[in-house]
Amino acid sequence: MDPALAQIGKYRIERELGRGAMGVVYLAFDPVVERRVAIKTIRVDDSSAAGLADFLRREAKSVGRFEHPNIVTLHDAGDTGELFYIVMQLIDGQTLYEKMTQQRWFKLAEVVDIFQQVLAGLGYAHQRGVIHRDIKPANIMITSEGVVKLTDFGLAKFIGSGATASGSIVGTPSYMSPEQILGQTLDPRSDLFSVGCTLYEVITGEKAFPGQSATTVMYKILHENPSPPTSLFHGIDPALEKVVLKTLAKDPDAGFQNSKDLATALAGCLTKSAMATAGNEEQTISLPVEPQPAVVSRSETGASAVAPPRKKLSGRSMAVIASALLVVILISVFLAVERAISQRQSVALPAKKTVESPPERHPEAPVSRPKVPARADTPVEAQSRSAAPAQTKARPVLPSPAPAVKSDVKRPAAGQPAASPQQVITEPEDFHSLVMRGDMSFQQNHYATALATYQKAYQMKPGDSSVRRKLAVVLTMLGRPEEAQKYR
Secondary structure, three states, X not given: OOOOOOEEOOEEEEEEEEEEOOEEEEEEEEOOOOEEEXXXXXXXXXXXXHHHHHHHHHHHHHHOOOOXXXXXXXXXXXXXXXXXXXXXXXXXXXXXXXXXXHOOOOOHHHHHHHHHHHHHXXXXXXXXXXXXXXXXXXXXXXXXXXXXXXXXXXXXXXXXXXXXXXXXXXXXXXXXXXXXHOOOOOOHHHHHHHHHHHHHHHHHOOOOOOOOOHXXXXXXXXXXXXXXXXXXXXOOOXXXXXXXXXXXXXXXXXXXXXXXXXXXXXXXXXXXXXXXXXXXXXHOOOOOOOOOOOEEEEOOOOOEEEEOOOOOXXXXXXXXXXXXXXXXXXXXXXXXXXXXXXXXXXHHOOOOOOOOOOOOOOOOOOOOOOOOOOOOOOOHHHXXXXXXXXXXXXXXXXXXXXXXXOOOOOOOOOOOOOXXXXXXXXXXXXXXXXXXXXXXXXXOOOHHHHHHHHHHHHHHOOOOHHHHHHHHHHHHHOOOHHHHHHHO
């Protein structure tokens, strides 16, 4: 915290709450209303932070007119000449990201409750023409009472306002929708894709599209499907998995069309799970037990608590138990007789001594030598080859030498050096091979090579939509958004 910063406007600064790319957040006190608030600030006198200040002003405009229990409340905003700030509701709780680090697994009812509140807040914003564009666990707050609050509308955009003017990609890569990566005009369904990425991470503990770099993550979002949640954790409800995978559909028309539809589908998962649980309880069979007399215990207060005696077994249950015991006795007798017979036979017939002859050795087989342990710095592949044990005792018969084949290659004249044979390897130039080579270059961040390869493939099939998307992405990554627009 800046020691010189003791007050912003009428608000007295108490301490710093955190720092990030969007500025500094302080805990402050409002002396007029007598309440603690959170103040998010960004310096406007720094030319490098001018763009970030615009994000903060956008958040003030988009959230300032919201009044919803699942969206953080914005109390005030102002400009001191050096700082632009917004005053927000101080939330006593933690982010969903923090909760995920502390709580490894979530119950289905808890997951449905959290995301129904998220969707309620999003639906409210969408109805008022605002897209969040940065839904992720760090921007979802959960109060100590379990109330969910959407925060950080700094990247929010009004519906129908078009794509980003500069053609740049805005958002957090792991939670961005395909149309967001491509810089296309967004609608509320983009936020639902981000909700799906967050939901996937909550129920599996893994990101839907993992990757070591932003480009790898964005490539997977555009071209690869996520692993089914049940393949990562078998305890996930199948109905919930179906909802998650539909939310992560590449085509917006194939996913959920609004927040209400997704919330209804999540509620349906909870209903199906409750019905299945009830059905399992009805089908549960309790094993019969011996009747016990009533047990009398005395509590700490001195009052006695009498446990009722257990129910007596019915005649049918007794018959089942008797039959089971009889089967066990018969099996035991049979095994004892078999054991006695086998022992008698082993005494009567002594085992014959057998002399093992040494295995035949092929005349050309090399003499076996003791194994030498692999060195620590030996490549894994080399170690695996040297350490592979022989599967058969006998050495396989060596193939007979192949007959000599007459060669048409002319021998060099005396005194002339022999020409070294060279093999010219030409890479395939068919459409699918070019696309595959372009994908490999893109994943290795070789964007220029990927662009040239995609362009060759596009010349073969100008109408292929997947190649058009790839060209748009790689041109965007190369900082050429104007050219990328031609392929969108």
